[in-house]
Structures are given as structure tokens and as C-alpha cells.
Amino acid sequence: xxxxxxxxxxxxxxxxxxxxxxxxxxxxxxxxxxxxxxxxxxxxxxxxxxxxxxxxxxxxxxxxxxxxxxxxxxxxxxxxxxxxxxxxxxxxxxxxxxxxxxxxxxxxxxxxxxxxxxxxxxxxxxxxxxxxxxxxxxxxxxxxxxxxxxxxxxxxxxxxxxxxxxxxxxxxxxxxxxxxxxxxxxxxxxxxxxxxxxxxxxxxxxxxxxxxxxxxxxxxxxxxxxxxxx
Amino acid sequence: xxxxxxxxxxxxxxxxxxxxxxxxxxxxxxxxxxxxxxxxxxxxxxxxxxxxxxxxxxxxxxxxxxxxxxxxxxxxxxxxxxxxxxxxxxxxxxxxxxxxxxxxxxxxxxxxxxxxxxxxxxxxxxxxxxxxxxxxxxxxxxxxxxxxxxxxxxxxxxxxxxxxxxxxxxxxxxxxxxxxxxxxxxxxxxxxxxxxxxxxxxxxxxxxxxxxxxxxxxxxxxxxxxxxxx
DNA sequence: CGAACGCTTCGGCCGCGGCCGAAATGTCTC
DNA sequence: GAGACATTTCGGCCGCGGCCGAAGCGTTCG
Numbered sequence: 001x002x003x004x005x006x007x008x009x010x011x012x013x014x015x016x017x018x019x020x021x022x023x024x025x026x027x028x029x030x031x032x033x034x035x036x037x038x039x040x041x042x043x044x045x046x047x048x049x050x051x052x053x054x055x056x057x058x059x060x061x062x063x064x065x066x067x068x069x070x071x072x073x074x075x076x077x078x079x080x081x082x083x084x085x086x087x088x089x090x091x092x093x094x095x096x097x098x099x100x101x102x103x104x105x106x107x108x109x110x111x112x113x114x115x116x117x118x119x120x121x122x123x124x125x126x127x128x129x130x131x132x133x134x135x136x137x138x139x140x141x142x143x144x145x146x147x148x149x150x151x152x153x154x155x156x157x158x159x160x161x162x163x164x165x166x167x168x169x170x171x172x173x174x175x176x177x178x179x180x181x182x183x184x185x186x187x188x189x190x191x192x193x194x195x196x197x198x199x200x201x202x203x204x205x206x207x208x209x210x211x212x213x214x215x216x217x218x219x220x221x222x223x224x225x226x227x228x229x230x
Numbered sequence: 231x232x233x234x235x236x237x238x239x240x241x242x243x244x245x246x247x248x249x250x251x252x253x254x255x256x257x258x259x260x261x262x263x264x265x266x267x268x269x270x271x272x273x274x275x276x277x278x279x280x281x282x283x284x285x286x287x288x289x290x291x292x293x294x295x296x297x298x299x300x301x302x303x304x305x306x307x308x309x310x311x312x313x314x315x316x317x318x319x320x321x322x323x324x325x326x327x328x329x330x331x332x333x334x335x336x337x338x339x340x341x342x343x344x345x346x347x348x349x350x351x352x353x354x355x356x357x358x359x360x361x362x363x364x365x366x367x368x369x370x371x372x373x374x375x376x377x378x379x380x381x382x383x384x385x386x387x388x389x390x391x392x393x394x395x396x397x398x399x400x401x402x403x404x405x406x407x408x409x410x411x412x413x414x415x416x417x418x419x420x421x422x423x424x425x426x427x428x429x430x431x432x433x434x435x436x437x438x439x440x441x442x443x444x445x446x447x448x449x450x451x452x453x454x455x456x457x458x459x460x
Numbered sequence: 461c462g463a464a465c466g467c468t469t470c471g472g473c474c475g476c477g478g479c480c481g482a483a484a485t486g487t488c489t490c
Numbered sequence: 491g492a493g494a495c496a497t498t499t500c501g502g503c504c505g506c507g508g509c510c511g512a513a514g515c516g517t518t519c520g
Contacts, residue, residue, distance in 0.1 A: 004251030004271075006320040007313065011250065015242030016478075021234030034497060041234075047479055049498055059322060068487040068496050082319055083237065085312040090236040092289060092308075142398060142414065168372065168398070184372065246508075264467060277509055279468055298466050298517040 013058045014086060018043055019051050023060065023074070027083055028113045028207035031064065031071035080115045084183070088173040111200065112207045114172060117187030118194070122211065122225075126190065127171075127181040129223040136169065138180055143169040145186060156222065157197075158189045243288045244316060248273055249281050253290065253304070257313055258343045258437035261294065261301035310345045314413070318403040341430065342437045344402060347417030348424070352441065352455075356420065357401075357411040359453040366399065368410055373399040375416060386452065387427075388419045 014020055021041045026032060032040075038048035052072055055061040062075040074080055111122035118126060130136040135149030145153065145168070150160055171180035172187070182190060194200050199215030202208075211219070211227065219225040244250055251271045256262060262270075268278035282302055285291040292305045304310055341352035348356060360366040365379030375383065375398070380390055399417070401410035412420060424430050429445030432438075441449070441457065449455040 003317075003320075004254045005247045007254060007316055008245055008247040008250035010316050010319045011241050011243075012245030013241075015238055015245030017235045017238040018478080020238035020241065024234045024237060035495090043478095044480060045497065046481085046499085049496095050478080053498085060319065070497070078315070078318055078322075082312075082315040085308070085315045086237055086240050087233075088308055089240045089290065089312055090233075142400075144398075168374075170372075248508080265465095273508095274510060275467065276469080276511085280508080283468085300467070 010058060010060070010082075013055060013060055014083070016051070018047070019055060022048070022051060022055070022072075023079075023083055026061070026072065026074050027080060027115065029074060029080070029115050030207065031073040033069045033071055037072065077115065084114075084172050091173045111209045111211060113191070113202070113209060114181075114183070114207075116191065117172070117181070117183050118191045118200075118209070119172070119181055120208075122200075122209075123181035124179045125219075125225045126223060127179075129225055130182070136182065136186075138171045143171050143182070143184075145169050153186070153190075157193050158186070160186070160189070240288060240290070240312075243285060243290055244313070246281070248277070249285060252278070252281060252285070253309075253313055256291070256302065256304050257310060257345065259304065259310070259345050260437065261303040263299045263301055267302065307345065314344075314402050321403045341439045341441060343421070343432070343439065344411075344413070344437075346421065347402070347411070347413050348421045348430075348439070349402070349411055350438075352430075352439075353411035354409045355449075355455045356453060357409075359455055360412070366412065366416075368401045373401050373412070373414075375399050383416070383420075387423050388416070390416070390419070 014023060018041050022037050025037060025040045034048055034052055035045055037052065038045045041048060041051075043051075052061065052063075056063050056072070059075055060079050061072045064071045064073075109120055111118065111120045113119070114123070117123065127136070127138075130149065130152075131138060133148075133152070134146055135152050137144050137146060145160070153160055168184055169182060169186040170184040172183035173180055181187070194215065195202075197214070197218060198212055199218050200209045200211055203210060216227050219227065244253060248271050252267050255267060255270045264278055264282055265275055267282065268275045271278060271281075273281075282291065282293075286293050286302070289305055290309050291302045294301045294303075339350055341348065341350045343349070344353065347353065357366070357368075360379065360382075361368060363378075363382070364376055365382050367374050367376060375390070383390055398415050399412060400414040402413035402417070403410055411417070424445065425432075427444070427448060428442055429448050430439045430441055433440055446457050449457065
């Protein structure tokens, strides 16, 4: 069964800690330069160059030349989905171990984009709120929006009727919270609606987002989320 | 960002060709002994033992002792989902390369179980038939059953109304055909209905299935699938 | 109770691959 | 055109980890 070989080739690309860090840094869909990625992964540029070449060769990353910079990004949402599913395994792997606290990571842990939907504490809180009210139900590999949920989300301004070929509503395990949040078409619509309402703004050059005063009020009134909790 | 390390640990487990072969051999949910897996992966039992210990330690496999045998299986459907998503990347990786033909693999390539739904040529043909008739639509990370599809599948005997927390209908890239077939709740229901109708039977100790004479007729009449094509 | 069997542990060999320093290539700026 | 900067290539070091032979442990069966 030669198929395992090809599987292993892809997995081995992710299986190096340095490359995994690079991929995770790109997990929100941004495009970064080789030097930026080298800095994030704490390696020299020449080492990063080698890793990036491998990732591009393996079709995990795509690259766009812009002047003397080369911008790397995930090659497709499939890569993002793959990373998610691997992280889902990593999240349940063993008892929670040594989790180093880094001041710079706090904003990211609080609220951030995960490709096109919200993650971090905020993403999990949103999911919890919807699950608690019976608007959404999660299983291991899928989720459903209940009739009451459809009503609620439509009232919130989401267009759920539009036929989409994406997974409609699925759980995505959060790496910082180790709990599921809402991905798929519903997750993306939710995020862009929050953005549209001015509840959140994206922090420049980061995947992190800040919650505005308006967002604070809206999250409390609409979803019952109390930001003072964190 | 220490998170990449954990991601890499999981991915590295899959990133070894031998371990990947072991995992793929278990992809249909069967439980196999260490010796059987050693034979399938073409390694000595002691080498297999080492790999299996790593996979169990990494929570990818679970093990059940039974007399002097130890049966290994995938620890959860999450593992299956992860392997699928990695295979999806492997399938689009580069131009089709050297694909060795093995006589023993032919049955498996023709029709087999992929955890709980049908894959191989048959799985892809079913998906194609449903897509061609507008009963199902596929995107990159999700699929939908159209109204006509709901009607059609219900008439076929599937209970689609039952609320399920699983992903309803999603594409799963086939490793032998390199094309998507139907996974998720719909895929599982479709497979078990075919089994129930006596259209397919499982080949003992294999993930492969054979199509019965009744199945041949049914697939032609109901889905327009001509088995003479292959 | 002894032999066969399934599986694991130990010890040692060996090769792959990650890492960096130095240097080359290409691009932009002044 | 010189100098700064982004990125890659090359060469060499070094350690991790896969592999197997031999041996050990527990279970089963005659």
C-alpha cells in the first residue's frame, strides 16, 4: 500500500516543529515574508528559506513575489482545514502540560481570526452562548443550527438562506482554549457581521482583534457575554 | 508560540511512512493485531511494536488486550478525519507520479469502506452520479444535499430528517481515485442502506467490499452506474 | 510442564535532515 | 554605481530516530 508514503510526505512537512510554527503563523490566511517568518519561528533566514522551499514544493504554501520580498501564504483553505484537524488531535493529547505564558500572546489568546472566523476566548464564548441557548449543537465532526438558531442568527443579520457549498456549521478546536468554536459558513458570517457592526476591529499586521465599546455592549445584550470575565 | 510544537508532535507521528501505512491500514475502523500490522507495513514485529507504542502514546490509536493478542484501532473518528484531511492534501500534491499497480490492491481500489462510508471507484461513482443529477453539490470543505437530492435519497430509504450532530454531507478525497466521494452522515447512511439492501457485502478481514448481482442491477437502475466501465 | 506464540525491551548501527556561517544572487534606494 | 536589504545556495556539523538481531516476558495449548 504505497499510499501511506504520500500521506507521510505531507504529514512530515507539518511534523517539524519549526515548520509547524511557520504554518500556524500563517493559519489566519495572512501573507508574510520569509524574514518575518524566520523571526517568528526564531531561526535564521537561511534556515527559514529551506523550510519555506519545502512547504511550497509540497503545495502547502503558495508564494507571491513582490519586489524583493516574497510573500508566503497557505496554499488553500484545505491546508487550513488540515491544520485544524491536526490541532484538534493535539488539543486532546494527554493531560494539559506546561503552557508557557507570554505577554505578547495575550491579545491573540483573547480574540483572533482563525482563517475567516473568530477564535480565542471570544470565539469560544460565542459558541458557548449559542450552544447554551440551544441555537447550535456540536458533535465530534459536525454541527447543526437549530430552528431557533436560524431564527436568532437571521435576526442578528446573517443570511443563512443563501445556498453555500461550504461546510455550513462545524466545530473548530481552539488551540489556546482547547474548546470548540464555530467555523464553516456560519462562523465566517458571524465574524464578518461582527466586523460590519463595528463590534471588533482587526489589529494591524496581526491575527488578533480588539473588541470595541460598541462590541462590548452588543455582545452583552445580544449574546449575554460578559467581557469582565476575562 | 509554543503551539506549533504540539501540532508538530502529532503530525510527526503521521509523518513517518511506516506509521502512515499502519494508520491507513486502520483507516476503516477495524482493529488489527501488532503482528498483522507489522506484516502489512513490511517491517519486523519489534519495529512495529515501537511504532505502535508511539501512536498509542500520542492518542492516535487505542489498544485492547485480548488474550495474547493486542488489537489496535484508531482512537476516535477525529483521527480518521485528520487522516482524511492530510490525504486530501496528498491527493493534490504535484502531478500524478509513479503509481505501482498491485493485484491484491485491485479489490480495495474498486470498492471499500472508508471508516463508515463507501470509497474507491464505487464511492466516487456514487458521488459523481448524485452530483451529475443535481442531488448533491460539493465545495472545497463542505457539501450540500439539494431539495431534489433530499427527495431522491429519502425515496431510496435514507432517513435524512433525523437530527444528527455529525457533519451532514462532506466530501472526502479518495486516495486511489483522487476524487471526492460522500462522507459525513449522508455517506454513512448511504453505505449502510446499500449494505441493508444486499447490494454490497464486506469481504472478510478486509476493508474491501464486493458488489452483488442485486447491487449491480440496483446501482444501474437507481443511480445509472454502469459497472462494466470497470 | 514444556513448547509455541505474540509481543516488548535492549543495544547498536546508520542515514536522513535540521541548523548555522559564509558567500552568491537579485532588487531597491540614493 | 555603490551600498543596503531580502533571499537563496553551499558546505559541514551533529543529533535524532528508524531499523533489526537477540533476548526477555507473559499467554496459550497440547
